[in-house]
Each structure stands twice: as structure tokens, then as C-alpha cells.
Amino acid sequence: MLASSAKATPYRRMVPHPQPCRPDTPVSALGGLIAVPVAAAAFPETVLRYRNDRAAAEVGLDGLDDAAWIAHFGRFAPLPGNLPEPLALKYHGHQFRIYNPQLGDGRGFLFAQLRDRAGRLMDLGTKGSGQTPYSRFGDGRLTLKGAVREILAAEMLEALGVQTSRALSVIETGEQLTRNDEPSPTRSAVLVRLSHGHIRIGSFQRLAHANDADGLHRLTTYALEQYYGEQAGADAPARLLGHVAAGAARLAASYIAAGFVHGVLNSDNINITAESFDYGPWRFAPHFDPQFTAAYFDHAGLYAFGRQPEAIQWDVVQLAIALSQIAERDALVTALERFPASYDAALAERMLWRLGVIQQDSAADGALVLALEQALIDSGASIDRFFFDWSGGALRDPARAPAYADEAFAGFRALIAGYRPARDHAHPYWRGEPCSMLIDEVEAIWAPIAEADDWTALYARIAAIRAMGEALTGAAK
Numbered sequence: 337m338l339a340s341s342a343k344a345t346p347y348r349r350m351v352p353h354p355q356p357c358r359p360d361t362p363v364s365a366l367g368g369l370i371a372v373p374v375a376a377a378a379f380p381e382t383v384l385r386y387r388n389d390r391a392a393a394e395v396g397l398d399g400l401d402d403a404a405w406i407a408h409f410g411r412f413a414p415l416p417g418n419l420p421e422p423l424a425l426k427y428h429g430h431q432f433r434i435y436n437p438q439l440g441d442g443r444g445f446l447f448a449q450l451r452d453r454a455g456r457l458m459d460l461g462t463k464g465s466g467q468t469p470y471s472r473f474g475d476g477r478l479t480l481k482g483a484v485r486e487i488l489a490a491e492m493l494e495a496l497g498v499q500t501s502r503a504l505s506v507i508e509t510g511e512q513l514t515r516n517d518e519p520s521p522t523r524s525a526v527l528v529r530l531s532h533g534h535i536r537i538g539s540f541q542r543l544a545h546a547n548d549a550d551g552l553h554r555l556t557t558y559a560l561e562q563y564y565g566e567q568a569g570a571d572a573p574a575r576l577l578g579h580v581a582a583g584a585a586r587l588a589a590s591y592i593a594a595g596f597v598h599g600v601l602n603s604d605n606i607n608i609t610a611e612s613f614d615y616g617p618w619r620f621a622p623h624f625d626p627q628f629t630a631a632y633f634d635h636a637g638l639y640a641f642g643r644q645p646e647a648i649q650w651d652v653v654q655l656a657i658a659l660s661q662i663a664e665r666d667a668l669v670t671a672l673e674r675f676p677a678s679y680d681a682a683l684a685e686r687m688l689w690r691l692g693v694i695q696q697d698s699a700a701d702g703a704l705v706l707a708l709e710q711a712l713i714d715s716g717a718s719i720d721r722f723f724f725d726w727s728g729g730a731l732r733d734p735a736r737a738p739a740y741a742d743e744a745f746a747g748f749r750a751l752i753a754g755y756r757p758a759r760d761h762a763h764p765y766w767r768g769e770p771c772s773m774l775i776d777e778v779e780a781i782w783a784p785i786a787e788a789d790d791w792t793a794l795y796a797r798i799a800a801i802r803a804m805g806e807a808l809t810g811a812a813k
Contacts (some may be wrong), residue, residue, distance in 0.1 A: 457563065463483075480523035552662045622774050
């Protein structure tokens with residue numbers, strides 16, 4: 337039972353024209369090529385802690401009552417007309433650039449596939465749903481704190497314009513877990529994500545490792561048809577690589593503009609749609625520090641804030657290597673060579689979007705981005721505070737002028753004067769303080785949950801994040 341229905345579902349919204357649930361399971365046609373059937377764990381409890389009706393409305397699931405919600409996302413009864421049993425995906429991948437052929441969905445699975453309002457294929461994937469053949473020595477579980485962290489990361493990234501999976505559901509499962517990175521025993525949960533694609537670069541790497549050319553062709557065809565709306569052909573691998581490279585460049589740029597550090601950008605953590613997902617040791621950087629890392633085990637800083645574009649590009653190269661078994665090298669190289677230019681264009685677009693100004697031309701925008709980054713590095717200013725203060729291209733609060741008066745901001749001040757605002761500031765968000773999600777804030781949200789089962793701070797922060805997202809999309813009049 338729910339401790340409080342109001343607490344558990346505070347964000348249900350009315351949909352004027354409800355979207356019917358549209359199950360569609362093209363993954364079934366791939367058979368055992370990329371996945372094996374598995375069963376969910378039988379949890380001792382199923383306490384609904386979070387349901388994202390805003391995301392559920394996009395695929396027609398917001399009309400489920402709490403009992404049905406728990407049945408499907410806590411006990412994993414199949415959704416009508418959908419997959420009869422969950423599928424654990426098989427994949428390999430480079431983990432910190434060391435190839436690992438022993439990967440796969442070790443504590444999650446693909447539960448269902450549906451079409452959203454735009455007709456996109458969406459997957460419901462899990463985390464913490466029990467052991468699979470790929471669990472190795474893991475227990476297949478997720479801590480409740482880990483689930484809360486994923487909610488916060490996904491909500492914040494969505495508000496900041498990053499193409500991300502969403503946390504759809506969190507159900508506490510009543511088990512006590514032991515973890516090295518949390519005070520233990522700690523509470524357990526099962527998470528369900530809504531994402532545009534569940535297939536990773538590592539899925540292709542596994543088939544290439546097995547020299548399965550036919551499998552690579554089939555998976556390439558599936559990815560092109562289902563995620564990019566294109567038919568296969570002789571140039572299918574190069575076209576797919578081009579799509580992934582462009583999306584990955586935008587993903588890398590989005591992380592930099594958001595001040596986000598994913599933490600574990602292994603090739604099994606890059607979706608073929610280049611949608612951001614799987615939030616473990618993530619952090620938002622307090623300052624524009626290229627060396628800032630998120631994972632305590634990233635001793636060499638391989639996935640540090642400023643190295644994320646390099647890391648993501650390296651992963652895309654691994655996809656090219658896998659596809660080289662079924663494609664001409666020159667065509668793949670051409671697709672890869674577009675990454676730097678795609679990244680530069682995406683970085684300018686994302687930075688200027690967050691800054692709230694209208695783009696000009698590539699030279700002017702590139703110069704502004706460079707000046708912006710250098711000012712933040714030299715000054716040590718707060719990323720979130722900076723974008724809040726300068727939203728629209730002018731310092732909105734004169735009282736904040738002393739913070740930007742030093743020489744570090746001289747170049748930025750000179751260049752930003754030539755830009756026009758892209759958004760208005762009528763939203764109440766702009767009359768308050770910038771919304772952020774630094775590690776101490778995450779811990780402050782978790783503490784009352786751990787100590788008193790008080791979820792108020794979490795729900796309040798989600799509301800604040802969504803308000804920021806609304807404010808950032810307010811177009812100038």
C-alpha cells in the first residue's frame with residue numbers, strides 16, 4: 337500500500353486528448369539475436385514511491401490506477417498486447433577502454449515496447465529487477481537511493497534540454513542490500529525507465545566479436561527502420577553510423593552545456609539513438625572545471641567533465657569498427673569525420689539555448705562559446721548561477737554586476753552585447769534563485785527519506801526542476 341497517495345503521485349496532469357496505449361514489439365522479430373527471456377524477481381514488498389505521469393501520458397499509461405501500476409511495474413505482469421516475458425539484452429563493451437565480453441543486462445531487462453505521440457518506438461527498461469544470466473556475481477538489485485538519484489538526474493537533464501531517458505516508476509521492494517558505496521544495509525527498489533531505444537553500441541560489438549555478419553546486418557536494419565525511419569540498403573551501415581555520430585555529438589555537447597558529468601561513458605552505456613541513460617555515479621559540476629570527475633573509481637579522469645566529448649567519440653569509433661565487418665571502410669571514415677563539426681555546431685546551439693539568446697553565424701557563436709567557457713574557467717563562477725544571471729544575454733539583476741566585473745568576463749561581456757534574447761522572463765522562476773543539483777543537494781534530499789521516510793523534499797525539488805524547464809522554453813515575445 338502507499339504511505340500517502342498524494343505523496344506518491346503529486347504530478348498527475350490532465351491530458352485533453354488522452355493517448356491510447358499503442359503496443360508495438362518489433363524486437364520480437366530479432367528472436368534470440370540480441371536478448372534472452374528472463375523472469376523478474378519476486379519481491380517481498382511493492383510500495384509505490386514515484387510514478388511519472390507526465391512521461392506515462394506520452395505512451396498512454398497515465399490512466400493506470402496504482403494497483404495496475406504496481407502489478408505491471410513491481411510484479412511485471414505483461415502489459416496487454418506486449419512482450420509475453422521480459423528480455424535481457426546481450427552485449428559486450430569497452431569499460432574504461434578495456435574490452436569486456438561478459439556483459440549484458442545484469443540487473444535489468446526490456447519489459448515492453450510502445451509508440452509515443454510522435455510515433456517513436458519507446459522501450460520500458462528496468463533497473464534492479466533481479467538476476468539474469470548476465471548478473472555475474474551481482475544480486476540484480478538496485479538501492480532506493482540509486483533510484484532516487486536516477487529520478488533527479490533524468491528530471492534535471494530533461495529540463496536542461498538533454499535528450500534523456502525518463503524515470504517512469506520507482507517501487508520500493510522491501511529487501512535490505514549491502515553496498516560498498518552506501519551505508520548498509522540499505523533499502524532496495526526497482527526502477528522502470530522510458531527510453532527511445534534499449535540497444536547499445538555494445539550490442540553491435542558483441543555480434544562483431546562473434547563474426548556474425550548476418551546478425552550485424554539484421555541489427556543494422558532494425559536500428560535504421562525503427563529509430564531513424566529508413567530502409568536498409570548497401571549503404572545502411574554507413575548511414576546508421578552517421579546518425580549515431582551526429583546524435584552522439586549532440587549528446588556530448590548537451591552534457592557540457594548542462595554542466596553534467598555522466599561518470600561511466602563505456603560503449604555499453606551509449607544507446608544507438610544517442611539518448612542519455614543509466615545514471616549511476618553522475619554529478620553536476622559546481623564550476624566549469626574540465627578535470628571534474630563523477631565516479632570515485634575513475635582514477636585517471638578518463639570520463640572527466642571536459643573529456644566527455646572525446647570519450648563519446650571514442651565509443652562511436654568502436655561502433656564503426658564493429659560495422660567494418662559489413663561495410664566499406666571509406667564510407668565509415670567519412671561518417672566518423674563529421675563528428676567534430678557536428679559537435680561544434682551542437683555545442684554552440686546548446687550553449688546559446690541555455691544562455692537564452694538567438695544564434696547568429698558559426699564564427700560569432702563559436703567565439704561567444706569560447707569566451708563563455710574561458711570566463712567560467714578563469715573566474716570559478718557557478719555554472720548554474722551564471723546562466724541564470726545572464727539569461728537573455730544581459731545581466732538581469734544589476735545587483736549581481738560586481739560578480740562579473742573582473743577581467744575574466746571582459747571578453748564575454750563584449751561579445752554578448754551583440755546578441756538578442758530568445759526567451760522572455762515572465763515565468764516566476766526568474767524571480768527566484770537558480771535551480772541546481774549539486775551533490776550536497778542530492779544528499780539533503782535523500783537524508784529525510786533515509787531517516788524519516790519523508791519524501792517531501794524530493795517532490796518539491798522535482799516541481800522546482802520542472803518549473804525551470806518551463807522557464808527555459810519561454811520564447812521571447
